[in-house]
Amino acid sequence: MPYLTSASEIHAIVAEYTNAKTLWIDTEVADYKSRNPRLSLIQVLDNPQDMSGDRVYLLDVLDKPNIIAEFIDQIMINSAIEKVFHNASYDLKFLGSKKAKNITCTLEIAKKIPYYLLPLPNYQLKTIATALCSFNNIDKQEQKSDWAKRPLTEEQIEYAYLDCIYLAQIHLNLLGLQAQASPEPATEDLSSLSARYSQVEQQWKLLNSEFEHLQERIKKAMQAQDISETYDYKLTSYERTTIKAAFTELAKLAQTQGINLDFPITLTQKLQKDLGENLEQLSVDIDKNTSWRLIPKTQENEAEDE
Numbered sequence: 001m002p003y004l005t006s007a008s009e010i011h012a013i014v015a016e017y018t019n020a021k022t023l024w025i026d027t028e029v030a031d032y033k034s035r036n037p038r039l040s041l042i043q044v045l046d047n048p049q050d051m052s053g054d055r056v057y058l059l060d061v062l063d064k065p066n067i068i069a070e071f072i073d074q075i076m077i078n079s080a081i082e083k084v085f086h087n088a089s090y091d092l093k094f095l096g097s098k099k100a101k102n103i104t105c106t107l108e109i110a111k112k113i114p115y116y117l118l119p120l121p122n123y124q125l126k127t128i129a130t131a132l133c134s135f136n137n138i139d140k141q142e143q144k145s146d147w148a149k150r151p152l153t154e155e156q157i158e159y160a161y162l163d164c165i166y167l168a169q170i171h172l173n174l175l176g177l178q179a180q181a182s183p184e185p186a187t188e189d190l191s192s193l194s195a196r197y198s199q200v201e202q203q204w205k206l207l208n209s210e211f212e213h214l215q216e217r218i219k220k221a222m223q224a225q226d227i228s229e230t231y232d233y234k235l236t237s238y239e240r241t242t243i244k245a246a247f248t249e250l251a252k253l254a255q256t257q258g259i260n261l262d263f264p265i266t267l268t269q270k271l272q273k274d275l276g277e278n279l280e281q282l283s284v285d286i287d288k289n290t291s292w293r294l295i296p297k298t299q300e301n302e303a304e305d306e
Helices: 007-017 065-076 106-112 125-133 154-181 190-224 247-257 269-281 297-305
Strands: 022-030 038-045 056-060 082-085 103-105
Touching: 007 056, 007 065, 022 154, 038 065, 038 154, 056 154, 082 154, 103 106, 106 125, 106 154, 125 154
Parallel strands: 022 082, 082 103
Antiparallel strands: 022 038, 038 056
């Protein structure tokens, strides 16, 4: 993993990266808990198939604002280059912020994939890399090390280049899951899709019924046994207060006290019926939305039989 420290070396590799289609990028930040965090390293991989680290370049940019600015101008703002990060919002604080273009965030991709396809306790890079890419013994201890200190240790350098490899492999695997989760609707096999839906629907009804029943039993048992916390759960209570007033009294109060309560009220079907022809005297805004419902044929037949 080439570790570049001189401005000329970094300038040369940045110029090479301007021709890339996609770059997988990570950063390390010095003094990240302080009010003045400083970008320490920019790690870049341009070949996701590289597992050796030969194509991961570590750019030492600590206290080198001109080099950081060049990277932002040549790479981050360049919309022709896709830049892949994990938790991109953090890295972008140091790399162009809102000016950055064509950004892909693996954290956001992972969050949008249905849980049944990616059942993870969290979406940290380590968690996804272990579960999705079969990387084992990932050590994130160096993440909190002193990135302001020079020279960097061998452990820090190894940690920095490995994160880019994890990132690229996570990205490739997530793209596969993304395609699985969002196939082309026009080419979906409705027969197999409907059969699976019916199967899952029945399983869901059974599981949801048992889940709600068990939940109530646990709550009642903890209350009866005066236990507020177990190894698995904590029982908390809350009170909800609802204040109601007659509409005529509220309107009268607002008028006499000069209170501005001018806000739109949703007119339900019942209110529309109560207003009758008087509704025409009101200036109303009408929003129309189309919603689609999936109704099992068995329910439809039962309704017809009735």
